[in-house]
Every structure is written in structure tokens, then in C-alpha cells.
Amino acid sequence: MKRDSRFDILFEPLKIGPVTSKNRFYQVPHCTGMGWQRPNMLAEMRSIKAEGGWGVVNTEYCSIHPSSDDVPYPYASLWDQSDVRAHHMMTKKLHKHNAVAGVQLWYGGANASSQYTREIPMDVNSRPNADGLPYQSRKMDKQDFRNLRQWYKDAALRAKEAEFDIVYAYATHHYLLHNFQLSDINDRNDEYGGSVKNRSRLLREIIEVLKDAVGDKMAVAVRFSPDDNKLINNKPVTDEGKEFFELVAELPDLWDVTSSNWDIELGTSRFVSEGANEPYMSYVKKMTSKPVVSVGRFTSPDSMVSQINRGIVDMIGAARPSIADPFLPKKIEEGRHEDIRECIGCNICYAGDQLGVPIRCTQNPTIGEEWRRGWHPENVPEKNSESSILIVGAGPAGLEAAHALGKRGYKVILSEARKELGGRVILESRLPSLSEWVRVKDYREQQFLKLPNVEVYLNSNLNVEDVFLTKADHIVIATGAKWRADGFGRNNPIGIDNLEASNQVFTPDDIMMGHCPKGEVVIFDDDYYYMAPVIAEMLQKQGCQVTFVTTSDMICSFGNYISEQFSAQKALINAGVKMIFSQNIHAYDGNNIDLKCMYTERSSKLKTKAIVMVTARLPNDKLYYKLQNLIEVGKDKFTSIKSIRRIGDCEAPAPIASAVYAGRKYALELDDTSGINYSMCRDINFGS
Ligand code: ADP
Ligand code: SF4
Numbered sequence: 159m160k161r162d163s164r165f166d167i168l169f170e171p172l173k174i175g176p177v178t179s180k181n182r183f184y185q186v187p188h189c190t191g192m193g194w195q196r197p198n199m200l201a202e203m204r205s206i207k208a209e210g211g212w213g214v215v216n217t218e219y220c221s222i223h224p225s226s227d228d229v230p231y232p233y234a235s236l237w238d239q240s241d242v243r244a245h246h247m248m249t250k251k252l253h254k255h256n257a258v259a260g261v262q263l264w265y266g267g268a269n270a271s272s273q274y275t276r277e278i279p280m281d282v283n284s285r286p287n288a289d290g291l292p293y294q295s296r297k298m299d300k301q302d303f304r305n306l307r308q309w310y311k312d313a314a315l316r317a318k319e320a321e322f323d324i325v326y327a328y329a330t331h332h333y334l335l336h337n338f339q340l341s342d343i344n345d346r347n348d349e350y351g352g353s354v355k356n357r358s359r360l361l362r363e364i365i366e367v368l369k370d371a372v373g374d375k376m377a378v379a380v381r382f383s384p385d386d387n388k389l390i391n392n393k394p395v396t397d398e399g400k401e402f403f404e405l406v407a408e409l410p411d412l413w414d415v416t417s418s419n420w421d422i423e424l425g426t427s428r429f430v431s432e433g434a435n436e437p438y439m440s441y442v443k444k445m446t447s448k449p450v451v452s453v454g455r456f457t458s459p460d461s462m463v464s465q466i467n468r469g470i471v472d473m474i475g476a477a478r479p480s481i482a483d484p485f486l487p488k489k490i491e492e493g494r495h496e497d498i499r500e501c502i503g504c505n506i507c508y509a510g511d512q513l514g515v516p517i518r519c520t521q522n523p524t525i526g527e528e529w530r531r532g533w534h535p536e537n538v539p540e541k542n543s544e545s546s547i548l549i550v551g552a553g554p555a556g557l558e559a560a561h562a563l564g565k566r567g568y569k570v571i572l573s574e575a576r577k578e579l580g581g582r583v584i585l586e587s588r589l590p591s592l593s594e595w596v597r598v599k600d601y602r603e604q605q606f607l608k609l610p611n612v613e614v615y616l617n618s619n620l621n622v623e624d625v626f627l628t629k630a631d632h633i634v635i636a637t638g639a640k641w642r643a644d645g646f647g648r649n650n651p652i653g654i655d656n657l658e659a660s661n662q663v664f665t666p667d668d669i670m671m672g673h674c675p676k677g678e679v680v681i682f683d684d685d686y687y688y689m690a691p692v693i694a695e696m697l698q699k700q701g702c703q704v705t706f707v708t709t710s711d712m713i714c715s716f717g718n719y720i721s722e723q724f725s726a727q728k729a730l731i732n733a734g735v736k737m738i739f740s741q742n743i744h745a746y747d748g749n750n751i752d753l754k755c756m757y758t759e760r761s762s763k764l765k766t767k768a769i770v771m772v773t774a775r776l777p778n779d780k781l782y783y784k785l786q787n788l789i790e791v792g793k794d795k796f797t798s799i800k801s802i803r804r805i806g807d808c809e810a811p812a813p814i815a816s817a818v819y820a821g822r823k824y825a826l827e828l829d830d831t832s833g834i835n836y837s838m839c840r841d842i843n844f845g846s
Contacts (some may be wrong), residue, residue, distance in 0.1 A: 159494035165459050166468050169491060171755040172213075172473060175411025177323045179213035179258050179473070182466065183487040184451045187216040187262035187326065187381070190517045191510035193232035197244035199516060200234075202529035205251035207480055211487030211534070214473070216260035217245070218511075219328060219491050220314035226266040226279050226334075229274035230514040233264070234315040236320075237293060245320035253321070260324030260379065261317045262367075263310060267334030269296035280306075282337045282344050282351075303350070303360070306334075307367050314371040325376050327364045327410070330383040330418050335361050339402060340387050354398060358405045365409045377411040381539035383418035389724065392419050394437040400445070407446040414475065415439035415453050419506060420721050423453065424477075427503025428591040428688065429550050429725040432456060433465075440470050444512070444568035451475040457482075457500040458780055459490045474490040482521040484535050499535075499601050502594040505720035506815045515619050520815040523558065523822035532838045534825065542829035543566040545800065545831040548630035549575070550620050550781065553581020554814050555806025556636035558821030565605075565610035566825065571610060571628055579603055582807070583814060585670040590696050592688075598814060622784050627670065632802045634824060636783040636817075639775035639807035641665035647684035647773030649709045649742050649756070657749030664770045669693050675768035676702065680751060682743055683708040683772045686715045686814075690772035691726045697770075698733045705736040707762065709756055738764070775811035779804055820830030 161169070169181045185207055192200040204215050220234035221227060235241050238246060243691040248456045248696070249259040267281035271293040280302050281295035298306070299726045310327075317325050329335035337343045338360045343349050350359050363378070368378045384399030385392060417438040422430060433454040443450045453475040456462050462474045479486055482501035489497050499521045507525070510517040516526040522616050524533035549556045549565055578584055580599035587596035606612050618624075625633060633833035643665050645654030657663055665676055666689050683690035690706065698704040706713065713730055717723030744752040744761065751764045782804040789796045805824050806817035 161491050161493045165463055165490055168459065168462055168474065168487075170835065172449055174214075174258070174379075175373070176375055176502045177258055177377050178257055181211070181213040181487060182462075182473045183212045184214040184475050185212045185216055185480045186451065186453055186475040186477050187260070187328075188481070189218040189219055189233070189508070189511035191232050191513070191515050192517070192841075193218060194235045194241060194244065194835065195232050196516060197247060198839075198841045200527045201244075201248035201251055201516070203526060204248050205255070206389060206535065207484040208252045208255035208257035210539055211491060212257055212480060212484075213487075214260055214263055214324065215256040216324070216326070216639060217248075218262070219264035220261050220313075220400055221270075222263050223263055223277075223309040224275040225272055225279050226264060226270050226399040227272040227275040227277065228270045230672065231511055232514055234261075236261070236263070236316045242316050242320045245317070246323065249321040259321070260326060261320075261322045262326040262328050262381065263317070265306065265309070265329045265334045267337055269332055273740045281334055281366045282346060285337070285343075288332060298350075299662070303363075304559050305351060307363060310364050311371045312497065314368050314376075317668065318376060319374045320565035324412070324618055325368055325372055326369060326379045326389065326414070327361065328381050329361050330381050330416060331420065332418070335364065336383070336387075336418065338472075341398065342387070350419075354401045361406060362409060365406070366689055375722060378596070379412040379414055380406070380410045381414040381416065382418070383416055383438065384442065384551065385418055387418050389421070391417060392422065394439065396805055400441070400454070403442065403445055408448065408467065412449045413442060413446060414450065415442050416452055418474050421725055424505065425504045425720045425725065426720060427455075427594040428692075428722065429729070430455075430503070432458075432461060436470060441470055442676070443471065455479060455501055455503060456484070457498060460496065478503070478507060479842045481519050481525055482666050484525075490640060496604050500597045502597045504595075504724065504814070506719060506813055509719040518815055518819065520813070520818060521601065523803050523815075523819040530841060531826075533822070538562055538565045538826065539830075542831065545569075545631040545825060545829070546629075547632045547828070548625060548628045549634045549636055550579060550625065551575075551636035551638055551806075552579045552614070552810065553636060553638045553640075553806060553817060554598050555808070555817035555821040556634070557599060558635055558766065558818045559636060559824050560612055560614075560821075561602045561609075563604050563824030563828065564609035566828075567830070570612045571615070571630060573615045573618040573620050575617070577617050579614070579616070585667075589692050590699075591692060595814070598818065621782070622781065625785060626796070627782070629798065631798065632828065633799060633802040635779070635802070635804040635808055636806045636821070637778040637781060637808045639746070639811040640774050641667045641771070642774050644742060645771055645773055646776075647681075649684050650773065654743055654745070656745030656747075656752075659746060662748050662768045663817070664768060664807035666693060666770070666772055669697075669770060674700070676771070677768075678703045678766045679768045679770060680705050680707050680764065680766040681770045681772060683710070683713075685772045685774065686710055688714060688717075688726070688771075690714075690720070691730055693770055693772065694735050695729055695733045698735050704764065705738060706730060706821060707738045707741055707743070707751075708751065708766070709740065709742050724740050743769070775807065777804075777808050777811060779808050782808065807832075
């Protein structure tokens with residue numbers, strides 16, 4: 159298929175200083191949980207994006223010196239020759255696909271406490287570490303400024319040696335260069351503090367250093383935020399931001415402009431929609447002749463074209479859309495819009511970095527597995543046998559297994575008890591703020607339409623006999639899990655004994671099926687993710703008087719890993735939900751809950767007519783065990799069945815990303831003789 163001419167502009171080349179991008183698709187720097195620790199995985203992951211058509215592919219934040227060390231977060235580095243070799247492995251791959259390779263040079267300041275290197279970080283003043291660690295930075299003196307310029311120069315020269323094409327000064331997100339810009343942080347009274355001109359001095363010097371060192375061959379980019387740097391009631395545009403920008407507008411070769419607030423730039427779809435950065439940067443292009451790029455979690459080519467045509471940006475910046483679909487540019491170019499795997503804005507990808515583990519994605523189960531398992535987002539190995547596979551359950555695990563097995567060429571029977579596909583994503587996407595979850599189902603359903611070897615049966619609640627009747631060679635049980643009503647969870651490992659009024663105890667499944675309490679209700683959260691806050695806010699808005707009781711010290715603590723915690727807690731405060739922290743439920747008689755303090759075990763009473771238990775999920779594995787037992791007992795009778803497996807939530811309840819991954823893994827492991835899927839390659843960096 160040919161691309162629609164409306165999208166031609168996205169495929170026009172663009173000059174960025176001394177280099178040229180073949181098109182307008184710009185993968186902005188984004189973390190991957192790999193950095194300097196997993197160079198092979200990183201190189202292959204970025205290479206797949208170049209193969210998928212991205213004109214520019216950048217690294218994650220890349221430290222210029224050991225005093226800017228962010229361990230346990232896996233950043234990249236350009237400290238020595240071993241880094242040069244590791245990066246070169248990647249740039250060679252990017253160039254093979256005609257992509258421009260960029261590196262984001264980074265000095266963290268007080269935000270990086272250098273726990274690994276134990277070198278003291280320096281900053282505008284002696285500031286406490288923003289992650290809450292009990293360390294402060296050193297205030298920069300005259301020698302420090304000379305050193306910093308030298309470190310930028312050395313790192314830029316190494317970047318050139320590694321054959322990068324773009325080198326960045328990272329001047330936002332509360333790292334060193336950003337802190338110098340801000341009047342509410344920069345309290346210096348020397349030539350680097352005070353007036354806007356003085357506060358822009360360091361950035362101007364660093365741009366000059368980079369230009370002098372490598373500007374003949376490499377483009378110099380700056381990542382920048384002209385907003386007022388507030389987490390609450392953040393002003394996207396300030397006079398001071400504009401004044402600052404005016405002083406530097408023509409200095410670099412490219413501007414990568416974004417909000418300084420992670421929760422806006424990187425907010426989950428629960429709180430932030432497509433294009434949220436626009437108010438933070440829309441005026442920038444009018445003030446500079448240099449190309450401008452910005453992100454906005456754009457997955458629709460129409461929105462992308464509109465950004466360029468309206469003069470907001472010259473290039474479409476993307477991190478998450480390029481993770482969910484590394485082949486997004488190619489698919490637009492080939493007019494295959496229905497094949498685009500749209501990001502759902504869940505930020506599971508970001509959790510990889512925050513947890514110090516390789517990146518993962520709900521929509522793209524292959525991300526991070528390109529090198530160590532040899533997985534590809536678009537290609538699958540052909541089937542190795544004529545086997546047929548029955549998949550029971552069409553939630554994310556069953557859907558992805560059917561999709562990948564079908565693509566491999568196997569005969570697949572997918573049976574689903576409900577009248578529609580999607581399992582938990584269908585139910586959850588009907589809750590307020592989770593509508594984008596449905597893309598997990600939509601993408602896969604769309605793909606089935608092209609696969610005549612995948613037969614889908616809805617309204618088919620299979621029992622043991624039904625399973626045997628299909629005569630399938632392999633059986634996959636993907637029947638999911640249900641929320642528990644008995645209180646069982648991380649803080650009640652054998653459940654709560656004294657739930658006398660069990661008819662007044664609800665679960666998220668009840669709520670999602672439309673069976674909701676009225677009046678006073680307690681949401682008991684021992685799960686720490688999105689489900690309890692989403693239900694609490696919804697019921698409060700429906701007129702209930704909600705009290706949120708949790709064993710945790712905060713709302714949605716897992717949200718800390720996905721840039722959602724702050725927004726989740728703020729939303730409940732704004733909705734008027736009452737919150738009680740660090741309390742466990744001991745008993746409930748239909749009128750009162752006995753609470754116990756998590757720290758002291760002191761008891762108190764809380765009046766309520768209903769509880770919604772958000773504690774843990776119970777795998778729907780009865781069918782699996784029944785079949786397994788029958789097959790064990792009647793080995794001779796069931797010789798035609800080659801294997802039975804359970805996958806997804808039926809095996810171990812987890813975020814949707816894990817179910818999709820489990821489906822893919824099953825599909826790629828079937829009849830695999832290479833062993834690569836079972837014993838993944840380990841990425842070990844031997845250093846210099
Ligand atoms: P996962 O996240 O592991 O994919 P889900 O709970 O989202 O799990 O999906 C499981 C799906 O399995 C649900 O749509 C459910 O209706 C379906 N299901 C459960 N038991 C059966 C069964 N016996 N036959 C067919 N479908 C089933
Ligand atoms: Fe998008 Fe979620 Fe994938 Fe991240 S993990 S790219 S937010 S779908």
C-alpha cells in the first residue's frame with residue numbers, strides 16, 4: 159500500500175546543523191533500564207527502531223563524568239574507551255539503517271548522588287538530593303566551572319569517536335544546567351547567578367564548548383524547558399522563560415523542548431492526554447530559526463502532521479510511541495495505519511528504569527528482548543510443525559498468544575467465554591481514565607482479521623469435555639484471575655477471618671460488572687497500584703462517601719515507578735475522598751470495621767456499610783488443574799495431547815504487560831529447537 163499524500167511532510171528530510179535526518183521521526187532520548195550496564199541489549203533495541211524507520215535515534219541520558227552517577231538507575235556513560243566501544247556498536251547499527259545517532263550528554267548535579275562512584279556531585283549550590291537520599295552536592299567554585307567545560311569537551315570528543323551525529327546539552331528536568339537557569343534555585347551572587355543573562359551563562363558556555371569541540375561534524379542539540387518549574391499549578395509559559403530563551407535561541411542546531419515536570423511530559427494516560435506538551439513549547443518555534451522537536455505521545459499520523467503544519471514543531475519527538483511500535487514510521491510510510499501498535503500510556507516502560515531492570519512494554523512484548531532472546535516486533539519464526547493449538551481465554555495473554563502463533567502459521571482456536579474479546583482490558587478500559595487500555599485488544603483483534611488460520615469463538619465457556627472435543631495438539635489455558643473478596647493479600651497472608659457481613663464486601667470485579675455499593679463505602683487497598691484509586695474516585699464522583707483505607711503510607715505507591723503516584727494522590731484529595739494510611743483491616747461486622755495500626759497494632763473502629771477489597775487476585779486455574787490431572791491419570795487415553803500450559807494471570811497475576819509477554823513467549827517457544835527463548839543471552843560488560 160502507498161502512503162497517503164497528506165503525510166508526505168513527515169517524510170521530508172531536514173537539516174540539523176551539519177547533519178540531515180531522512181525524515182521527521184525523532185526518537186528523543188529515553189531511558190531503557192540498560193545504559194552502560196547492558197550495551198548489547200541497548201544497541202540491538204535502538205537498532206530495531208532505526209530499522210523501523212526513525213530518522214533520528216538517541217541514547218538515554220549519558221553521563222559525562224563519574225561525579226554524575228545515577229546508580230541504581232541505569233544511565234549511559236561516556237567516561238572512557240570502553241564506553242566509546244559500546245556506543246560505537248550501536249551507532250554502526252543505526253547508520254546501517256540511515257538513521258542519525260544522537261547522544262544526550264548529562265550532568266546530574268544534586269539529583270545524582272553518585273552512590274556507585276562515591277564522587278561528590280556539584281551543583282549551583284549545596285543542595286539535598288531530590289530522591290530523598292541524605293547527601294548534598296558541592297557548590298561549584300571557579301575550578302569546578304573549568305572542569306565541567308573540560309568534561310563536556312572530553313565527552314563530546316568521545317561521542318565523535320563513537321560516531322554519533324548529534325550531541326546534546328541536557329538542560330532540563332532539574333539537572334545541573336537546569337538548576338542554573340531557575341531564579342528560585344540559583345541563589346549565586348557571582349557571574350553565574352542573579353540576572354537572566356548571568357543564569358544563562360553556563361548553558362551558553364557549554365553550547366560553545368560543544369560547538370568548538372565537535373560542531374564541524376556533529377549537530378548540537380539542547381533539551382530545554384521554558385516553564386516555571388513547579389509541580390503544582392505549573393505555568394507553561396513565563397516571561398522569564400521567554401527572556402531566557404531569547405538569549406540562547408540561535409546558539410544550538412536543534413531545540414528539544416518539553417515541560418520540566420515529568421508528570422506532564424511523561425504522565426500516564428490516566429492523567430495526561432496526547433499533545434500535553436504543546437502549551438509548554440508552542441511559542442518556541444516563533445523565536446528561533448533552528449529546528450524544534452517535542453514529544454506528546456503521538457500515535458496518530460494526523461496529529462503529527464497537524465503539529466508540523468501548525469508550526470509547533472519541525473520533527474515529531476517520541477519516546478513511548480517508539481517503544482510501543484518501533485516500526486511506526488514504516489507503517490505510516492506504507493499506509494498500514496491499522497497495524498500501528500498504539501501506546502496506551504501505562505508507563506510500565508518507565509518502571510524498568512526506575513526499578514533498574516531492562517525496559518518492558520504492555521503493547522510491545524519484544525522490547526528489551528531483541529538481543530537476549532532474538533525477538534523482533536514484526537517478524538516471528540515460521541511454524542515448526544503442523545500442530546494445532548487451543549487457547550482458552552481471550553484476555554491479553556490469550557490474544558497475544560493467538561496473534562503470534564497465528565502469524566507463525568499454526569492453526570489456532572481461540573475460545574472466549576464472554577461475548578467480546580479482551581478479558582480484563584475490556585472491563586478495565588470502561589473504568590474512568592483507563593479508556594486507552596482497550597488498544598491492547600484493538601491492535602490484536604485487528605491483526606486476527608488478516609489471519610485465516612486463527613478461529614475465534616465467542617460465548618464459548620469451555621469445560622474439560624469441550625477442550626478434549628477440539629482435538630487440539632497443544633492446550634493453553636489463559637483464563638485470567640479474579641479479585642479476592644476474603645482480604646487475602648500482602649498484609650493478610652491467609653485472608654481476614656472475621657468478615658461477617660460478606661454480602662457487603664465487594665471486589666473490583668463486582669464494580670466493573672456494574673454491581674456497586676451506595677452511600678458510605680471503604681476502599682481497602684493492599685494492592686498499591688491503580689485499581690483502588692480509580693474505583694475510589696469513581697464511586698466518590700457517583701455520590702458515595704468514600705474512605706480510602708490502606709496498609710501503605712501513601713496512595714498508589716507503585717505509581718512512584720511510573721510517574722503516577724503524585725497525580726493519583728492529588729486526584730483523590732481533589733475528589734474529596736477521605737484517606738486513612740497505615741491501617742489494616744482486622745474484622746468487619748456490616749456496620750464497623752476494626753482497624754489495626756500497621757506500626758503499633760493499636761485498634762480503632764470505622765463505620766461503613768460496605769467495603770471494596772482491593773488486595774490480590776486469585777488465578778482462575780481450576781480448568782488447568784482438572785485437565786492436567788486427567789491427562790496424568792489417563793495417559794493412554796489422551797496421547798494426542800502434546801502439552802498443556804497455563805499463561806498470564808491464570809499462572810501468576812501481574813500487570814497487563816506480563817500477560818502480553820507471557821502470550822508472546824509461549825508462541826515463540828512452541829516447537830523451538832534453538833533454545834534461545836528458554837536460556838536468554840546474558841549481557842555482560844567486560845569493561846576496558
Ligand atoms: P490475562 O490477563 O491472563 O489474559 P484475563 O482475565 O484478561 O487474563 O482474561 C481471561 C479471559 O479468559 C477472560 O476474558 C475470561 O472470560 C476468559 N475465560 C475464563 N475461563 C474461560 C473458559 N473456561 N473458557 C473460555 N474463556 C474463559
Ligand atoms: Fe506505552 Fe505502556 Fe508501552 Fe510505555 S509500556 S510504551 S506507556 S504502552
